[in-house]
Structure formats: structure tokens, C-alpha cells
Amino acid sequence: MLFRRLASTSSLPLTIRQLLLSANKCENTSPVQVHGWIKSVRRQKNVAFAVVSDGTFAPGLQAVLSTSKIPKNLTNGASVRLNGTLVKSRGSGQERELQVDTVEVIGECDPETYPIQKQALSVEYLRDNVHLRARTDSVGSMLHLRDSTQRVLHRFFERQGFCYVHTPILTSNDCEGAGETFRISTSISETPPATEEPPEQGFFSKPSYLTVSSQLHLEALSSALSRVYTLSPCFRAERSQTSRHLAEFWMLEAEWAFTSKVGDVCQVVENSLKEVLQQHSPEISILRESGDEQRFRAIEDAGHSSRSWTKITYSDAICELANHNNSFPTFQFQPRWGKALQSEHERWLAEHLIKGPVFVTDYPETLKPFYMRLNDDEKTVACFDLLIPHVGELAGGSLREERLGILDQSLEKHRLDKKEYGWYADLRRFGGAPHGGFGMGFERLISWVSGIENVRECIAMPRWAKRMIL
């Protein structure tokens, strides 16, 4: 036989995080091998202390070497292989440290030219070095926080009987006019744009867009599987440069059948968020080190409160805003029923009136998309925005119009082509059910939990107008 069968080899060696966790569980003095990158070296007369990190645990592992063993090229950023024993640390700041027997530099790193220097680096500088910035404690911790947060959400929705689905990114649907969309075309990369094909001859024989929301697709799937959700990339070609907008972002969206109160939709949002806020993640403490303690205490409170978060109708919110503005002129824009809430209004509601997360419900139908369910007053729709102090709108949702006649009227009012939405009407025509759902910006959630100010630092490789690196 020319080919070979090999016995199963063991799985991968333990990471530094796994090593420290297992050492906390039981004392073990057998030799270990550690791989990682040098973060600092402190030399004393006979002994030197190096911090090595493999990126799985931001504080890294303290390695104790005899000074004579230190290779010249053991500099910050170098990748190394260390053999030694994990022992109780005599120093403060860590429980365990590695008593090193042998050290080997695998990949050198010139300390003069290495872009990730030890001193504080500006966020702008790190954005320019996006290929290396995950090596910093802050960006590395943010990435771990994204990971642990999505795991909390997956567990939550699994327990609630939801099926995780992948909705399409490419769509022929320019989705409810939610903003400017990206359009796609095919081209072999070398072809100049002038030769792009007109869409009717294009790849899909029709104009194709990047999705701005998975909601309509989720509605189709929830009319079959009852409860569905997704965590999916979404795209908006917004040119505004704010700390809360990205051209490519991730959105958690859930949709479920047989729900008929907007308060029940809010409750699912709140329950899922409380589990996110209650997670035990070492990264949260690292990310919050430099932030505003009071703000973090408020987040803790919101996460642990057994009371429901506050709900206020749009109409009541307008009253509160107008009353306040009459007594203490505060706002650039006069709050007025029928007008959108401005950012300044949203901030005041969450930060001053409620001092915590607040669901604003039942907006005027004229302010919202065609699919939201009309209330009995025939002026407002059964919807909510969730406003968070210092973050703004974190989530939005609604009941969806399941009554075919009213849906038709709404399509007309919004000047949408009924034929285009024939499939959407079918979902009502054949065994329709009251249903609802919501969408939540994942980067804004990370921003809230961590205290990171700008969503550009809440994603590995951010994209915004005029800006795409890699």
C-alpha cells in the first residue's frame, strides 16, 4: 500500500488560558510547553521575568528565566517556545508562573521597527495597523468578548427553542428603504469598471444588493419553523461618520410566530441582554479598566435587576421631552408628536429621565417601515426602540402586520410594488400567524458592555466610508 493509516494523534496542546485554568483546578508539576509572543522582559541580576502571551488570556503568563539563558533576540513581539514547569508564583499579580528550563525564539521581532510598541498607541494609529492591532490587550480582549457574547446569545436562543438560520447576504430586495444599499456586479478583478455588465445580463439576471436586514427572510422561515434567529453581517452605505455606524456590521435578529404583544418581544430582548450582562468574562474587567466606574455600575445594575426595564410609549416620551424642554430649554430640536426622536432626545430619555435602558414603544406609523403592525388607534404601530445610556438605539423590533388587507394598504401608503411583495403576502395568505421580532446591533452591544466608545474598535476589521484596509 502506498498510503498510510496513522493512529489518532492527540488534540492540540493546551493554550495559556487552558493551562492556567487547569492549574487552578489541580496542582500539577509535570513539564509543560508554552508557545506565545513576548510582551515584556524585565532583567535582574540572576533572574529575568518575561511575560508571554498567546492571545488567549490578556494578562499572559509570567515566565521566570535565569538571566544567563536569555537569548539576545528575546524582544517584545518575538514568538517563542518555552519548556518548563508551572509553579505557584512568589510575586504578586499572578497565581502561577512558569519556571523556564529552555527557551527558543521561533520568530524574531525587530524592536526598532515593530509597529506595536509598548507605550499607549492611539486608536487612529491602531486602525492604520489593523493587521496587527489584535495583538494589543484592548483589541484582543474585545475579540474574546465578541466570542463569549455570541456564545451566551446562542445558548439563550437555543434554550428558548429557536433555530439558528443563515439568511442570504445577496438579495434582490433593496429592503424596505432602510438606507442606502450596496449593489453588486460581477467582474473578473482585472476588468476595469467601465465594462461592467448591465444587471439584466448580470450574474443573477436582476439587480442584486447586499442585505441591510435579514428580517423579511426571517419572517419566511418563522412561518415554517416558528422561532428563528440569526447573527449575520449587514451592510449600509451610509456616508455619515459617527461613532455608532459601520458600513459592514453584524446584527442579531430574531423572529417568532404566535406572539401578539409588543411587550413580549421586549421581554425576549431584555432576557437575552441580561444574560449577556451577567456573563463572567475576564475580558470585561480588562476592557473596563480605564472607563467610567459609575457607568459600569449602572450596567451591572441593569443586568442583575429582577425588575423589568422601563417601557414608555412614544407619545408619553414626547410629553416628557416637551415638558422638560418648556421648563429647561435643552434641545436643539423641539420634540413634537409625529416627528422622529433626535439623538439628543434619545440620550435625554435614557441618560436623564430613566437613567438606564428604556423601551420606547408605539411610534407613529409614518415614522416606521411598512411591515409594522398597526395599532387599534390606527395612528401608531406596535413597535419599540431600545435606548441605552451613552450608546443610543441598541435594538428595535415590532409585531409584523399579519392582516393581509391592512398590509396591502400599508404597501400602498409606502408606494411599494405589491407584486414585488407577493411572496411576503403569501406568508399571510397561507396559514398566517401573529408574529414579531427584533434586530440588535452586535457592535453596539459590545460597545455597551465593554465601555469602548467607538464601534470601529468593536469589530476586527472595520469598514466605513472611504475606509477599507485589507
Next chain:
Amino acid sequence: MLFRRLASTSSLPLTIRQLLLSANKCENTSPVQVHGWIKSVRRQKNVAFAVVSDGTFAPGLQAVLSTSKIPKNLTNGASVRLNGTLVKSRGSGQERELQVDTVEVIGECDPETYPIQKQALSVEYLRDNVHLRARTDSVGSMLHLRDSTQRVLHRFFERQGFCYVHTPILTSNDCEGAGETFRISTSISETPPATEEPPEQGFFSKPSYLTVSSQLHLEALSSALSRVYTLSPCFRAERSQTSRHLAEFWMLEAEWAFTSKVGDVCQVVENSLKEVLQQHSPEISILRESGDEQRFRAIEDAGHSSRSWTKITYSDAICELANHNNSFPTFQFQPRWGKALQSEHERWLAEHLIKGPVFVTDYPETLKPFYMRLNDDEKTVACFDLLIPHVGELAGGSLREERLGILDQSLEKHRLDKKEYGWYADLRRFGGAPHGGFGMGFERLISWVSGIENVRECIAMPRWAKRMIL
């Protein structure tokens, strides 16, 4: 106060799946409420049997009603609310059934015009009715299988110390010439394509593509976090119409540092797949009902074998293929060293020579992308393709070239612009480490596990050339 605080309401009611699971754990005769859609009604003189499904469990729940209670509009596809008690079933085919007290039709469904009729529907017909096809047992089960499979994979990689990351979908990188790419532009949806902006004035000030692979981005992140993976949409503007290609598909990709044997990369692929194959999913049995038993036994064997799957080098594979073809002329294309393996060759290797999954390793460098690590023979690279009977290539991976000098030569050989890949070289320049990884087509995995022939039935809403519905 105009706003209200409400006590926390309970979470969502149990789904049919949850209800049946909890009933199996303990006897409970308290009244239950069930929502779902009617799948069939069988009337007898005094009593009628209806199967109701909420899409969480394909066989649904048998509901027993007195015939006098049946509303006229209780037809297939109608959505209903049932109140009753879960009792031991007297009939065969199910353990529990619902003794119905009250039944209410929520959403009617005209049996004459309902597109999802009870008789077998062709896959083509269901593709045309993609907004409704998740209501069939097969597509519904496939969606649940996607869900459970991704959960197995998430658990596997978490346990192995990997961090789940979101890599960008939009990239300025037309990615290693892996095929035709989609290009993006901005346009307000109403704007005719003639007015599209040239890319240098476009949204990102440079040509922008949809990713064909997350690998290069994962390499950057693995040089910081050691072990990273993603399950991400990928896009190829391939015009070929095969049962194995989609224009939009999902790919699991993993990348990790400090690995230096291609066999170790194969081992991670194999371990993760064995866990997928060992999962207990009621949907797998449903999907396999109509398939080839022998094939499914082979899959079971592959999943449970404690032996490693076979590995064979490309060079040895060519020998085997050529020897076979000389004795029994079989192939349209003569197998020859230096030439790509054709589909017929891959099938023969997996289905006839090995009769199971097989890793073909160490292909000629001329057949593979620039980033694969050159072997000491300077002719082949440290890579593999995983070939699966009846599926073809399921996964591919390699060690990545970490030696800067050799990488530079490879970029030159592949006529790639060194400046464009400056960031990629940086990953080696500053603390580079031997590393590797792989990519696995998620729809092909679902196809393998389920026996579904065409990947178009392995995703909720498939996209391919000339075809995009919704």
C-alpha cells in the same frame, strides 16, 4: 409618572419539541397550549386525528379531537391554537398525543391554492417556492441539521481553545485569484446602473469585492490570538451549474499558530468532523429515510472509527490512478504528475480506492495558491484536500509559508504585487510563527451528513447564476 414598570413576565411557552422532550422526562397532565400549523386531518366517525407541527420537530404532534369540534376551516397549512392535555398515545407511531379541549384556527389556508400540497413536490418546484419550502419536512429538517451541526462545531472549537471571530465580507483584496469575484458599488436603489461611480470615487475609494475566503484575515488574527475560526458567508461568481456550487455559501475556516505538520491540521479537521457525524439529531434520520442505506452505514463508520482517516500524498495518488488506468482504462483525463486531479479522479480515490474519507496531501506547488508552505523537495507544498465519497472535496488546508524569503519568491512566481501583500509579510516579519489552517464548505458538509444530493437544498435560500429569489 407616565411610564410603567412591569414585573418580568415568563419566557416564551414551550415549543412542541420542548413539550415532547419534557413529557418524556416526567408525566404531566396539566393543561397545555400548543401553536402550529395543520399538516393533516383524518376524520373518523366520532373522533378526528390532526397532525400539528410548529416546525420544531418534523413528525409534529398528533392531536385528537372530537369530530363535532372540528371547525370547517381546519385544513392543511392553517395555523391553529390548541388547548388540551398531553397523554400517552393509544395509537402507534407516537408516544404522546394531545387530547384537545378547544381548537381555534388563527390563520386560514385555502387548500385549493396552497402551494405546499401533501403529495411529493419536486425540488425544482420547491426552489420556485423558496419562501414556503421550509414548511416541508425535508427542508425544515435540513435547517435544523444546519443549526445542530454549527453548534457541534462551535463546541468543538471552543474546547480546543479557539476564538470565534467575524472576518470582513467586504475586502479590497481579490483574494489569491480563487475564482471570479463579485464587486460592489454604491447606488441608491432607484439609480440606473449607468450612473454608478468609478471605484476611486466610490464608497471605499478603492475597488471592493465580496470575500471568497476569510483565510488571509484569519492569518492576521491568529498571529495575535493563536487560534481562531469563523463560519462565514463566502462568494464566488462561478457560472458553472453543478450540484456542488453556490454563488453564496458558508464556509467554516480555522487558522492556528504554532503548528508545523500538515498531519496535525488534518487531525483537527477529522476530529471536528467525527463529532459532527456522531451528533444525535432526529433530523438526520428523517433526512436519510429515502436515501441509500449502504452509503449512510459508511458515513456512520467514518464517524465512529477510532482509526485515523487515510492519508495519501498527491504523488502516490497519481501512481495509484495511473496504475489503475493502465490496467482498466477508466478516466477521460490521463492522471499525470503536475496536473490537477479531475473530479473523476477524486471520486475514484474516495469511492473505489479508499472507500471513505481520504486526505490527499502535498500537491505540486504550481497547482496551489501562493501562501502554501513549500516542502523540502521544493516541488510540493504542505497541503491537503479532503475527499469524501459522493461529495468530492469537502475541505482543504495547508501550512502557510512563514519564511519571509520564500514567501517573497512565491509572490513573484504568482505575479502578485509585493506591496499589496506588505501587511501579510508583516505577520512574518514581526514574531512570525509556523501556522496552518483549513476551510470547509458548510453546505457540502450538510450534503454529506444528510444524503441530500444538491447543495441548493442544503441552504435556506440558495443563490446561483441567473437565480436569486427573494
